[in-house]
Amino acid sequence: MAPLTVPGGGRVGAWAISSVTVAPTHRRRGIARALLGSELRTAHALGVPLAILTVSESVIYGRWGFGPATYTTAWSIDTKRVRWAGAETPGRLSFTDPEDYRETGEAVLEAMAARAGEIGLEPYLAHRLIGPLKGDPDADKYRLVRYDSPTGEPEGFVSYTVKGDDDFTRHTIEVGYLAAATDEALTALWRFLLELDLVATVKVWTRGVDEPLPALVSDIRGAKVTDVQDHLWVRILDVPAALQARTYERDGSPGARRARRSRARGRPLPSDGARRPGRGGGDGGCARRDAAGRLAGRGLPRTRRRARPRHRGPDRGRRGCARPAVPHGGAPAAQHLVLAAHPTPRPRGRAGARPRPAPSCRVVTSCRNSARIRAPSHHSIGRTQSIRS
Numbered sequence: 001m002a003p004l005t006v007p008g009g010g011r012v013g014a015w016a017i018s019s020v021t022v023a024p025t026h027r028r029r030g031i032a033r034a035l036l037g038s039e040l041r042t043a044h045a046l047g048v049p050l051a052i053l054t055v056s057e058s059v060i061y062g063r064w065g066f067g068p069a070t071y072t073t074a075w076s077i078d079t080k081r082v083r084w085a086g087a088e089t090p091g092r093l094s095f096t097d098p099e100d101y102r103e104t105g106e107a108v109l110e111a112m113a114a115r116a117g118e119i120g121l122e123p124y125l126a127h128r129l130i131g132p133l134k135g136d137p138d139a140d141k142y143r144l145v146r147y148d149s150p151t152g153e154p155e156g157f158v159s160y161t162v163k164g165d166d167d168f169t170r171h172t173i174e175v176g177y178l179a180a181a182t183d184e185a186l187t188a189l190w191r192f193l194l195e196l197d198l199v200a201t202v203k204v205w206t207r208g209v210d211e212p213l214p215a216l217v218s219d220i221r222g223a224k225v226t227d228v229q230d231h232l233w234v235r236i237l238d239v240p241a242a243l244q245a246r247t248y249e250r251d252g253s254p255g256a257r258r259a260r261r262s263r264a265r266g267r268p269l270p271s272d273g274a275r276r277p278g279r280g281g282g283d284g285g286c287a288r289r290d291a292a293g294r295l296a297g298r299g300l301p302r303t304r305r306r307a308r309p310r311h312r313g314p315d316r317g318r319r320g321c322a323r324p325a326v327p328h329g330g331a332p333a334a335q336h337l338v339l340a341a342h343p344t345p346r347p348r349g350r351a352g353a354r355p356r357p358a359p360s361c362r363v364v365t366s367c368r369n370s371a372r373i374r375a376p377s378h379h380s381i382g383r384t385q386s387i388r389s
């Protein structure tokens with residue numbers, strides 16, 4: 001069992017399934033079907049509201065009611081290009097031996113598990129994130145750096161390896177895991193990684209979709225999202241127990257949404273309340289296919305059309321687009337993912353229907369800021385959506 005934290009800080013019991021493998025000699029005979037069925041029946045019989053897993057192939061687990069609930073990003077950072085623009089941090093960084101840091105690291109990970117979308121980790125899994133397990137042939141290549149607050153409280157750590165390059169000023173850092181229970185720890189550990197001497201590239205995986213890195217460096221194009229992937233998949237076994245455990249930012253009932261829209265347009269509410277609910281029904285707007293993602297409080301960052309400036313003013317270029325405005329007080333307002341879709345037809349569909357790419361075949365090929373705003377110029381704010389919103 002691994003408790004999953006949901007928005008509002010509640011924790012829902014989750015039946016964690018891992019290492020689903022069938023010997024190649026016995027595949028496609030229904031063994032995985034029997035295994036998964038028995039896991040789900042056991043969890044249900046024990047009253048566990050959720051089952052969770054991570055997947056190697058995204059097309060397999062939908063048939064058992066699993067859906068992607070959280071997403072992760074991978075980053076490649078050109079450290080010769082980015083310059084630190086974040087805050088100073090008051091705490092202390094130091095190298096540490098993974099063996100000595102096990103218990104402390106577990107406490108840091110436990111503090112992190114209080115965030116929506118995270119799960120509490122068994123010690124075995126926590127130790128895998130902290131440092132190499134016994135017998136790992138690359139154990140001596142690992143480095144572990146801890147961050148402690150000014151009062152000596154452990155708040156974060158990063159494990160990494162250094163990959164050599166013929167040009168010894170251009171090594172690559174591959175981050176094993178970056179854990180931060182506080183903003184200070186995250187800031188300090190990012191700065192440590194980005195300012196390492198003789199390093200040209202830092203590669204990091206399994207960061208959240210709301211990673212604040214772009215806000216910490218001057219040239220954000222030196223820090224690229226190289227991948228966005230589904231991470232945790234959830235099957236909801238007990239819908240009321242699962243959804244009642246989380247809180248919502250606001251009332252999503254049709255009446256409340258209608259009232260909000262009317263207020264935004266400055267119109268009085270229709271007195272008869274006769275309008276139909278919009279798409280998504282009356283249960284807080286939760287479409288069923290989105291339920292797993294909504295439960296964990298995260299969704300795939302949606303791409304939005306570039307904001308079209310309605311006015312041409314002194315801060316606009318010739319074609320009405322915002323100029324690169326950092327020197328004049330601007331900042332990126334929205335980010336824009338470029339998606340490539342492999343033309344794999346859906347396995348099932350209406351006869352004669354045009355094949356559409358399977359959602360799992362969309363790959364992020366680049367992530368750029370797509371609109372810039374200057375502080376006093378507010379035209380575009382309401383029309384763009386940040387990847388972090």
Ligand SMILES: CC(C)(COP(=O)(O)OP(=O)(O)OC[C@H]1O[C@@H](n2cnc3c(N)ncnc32)[C@H](O)[C@@H]1OP(=O)(O)O)[C@@H](O)C(=O)NCCC(=O)NCCS
Pocket residue numbers: 019020021022023026027028029030031032033034054055056057059060063
């Ligand atoms: C994936 C794996 C566990 C499936 O085991 P299996 O015993 O062959 O699967 P089953 O025969 O029970 O198949 C159950 C269903 O899954 C489908 N399926 C199985 N493997 C699939 C795959 N790789 N891609 C798409 N569908 C697959 C089957 O077609 C069947 O579909 P149906 O419900 O329409 O009949 C097995 O192929 C395996 O071990 N693969 C390598 C390791 C791996 O990928 N593990 C998953 C870790 S998350």
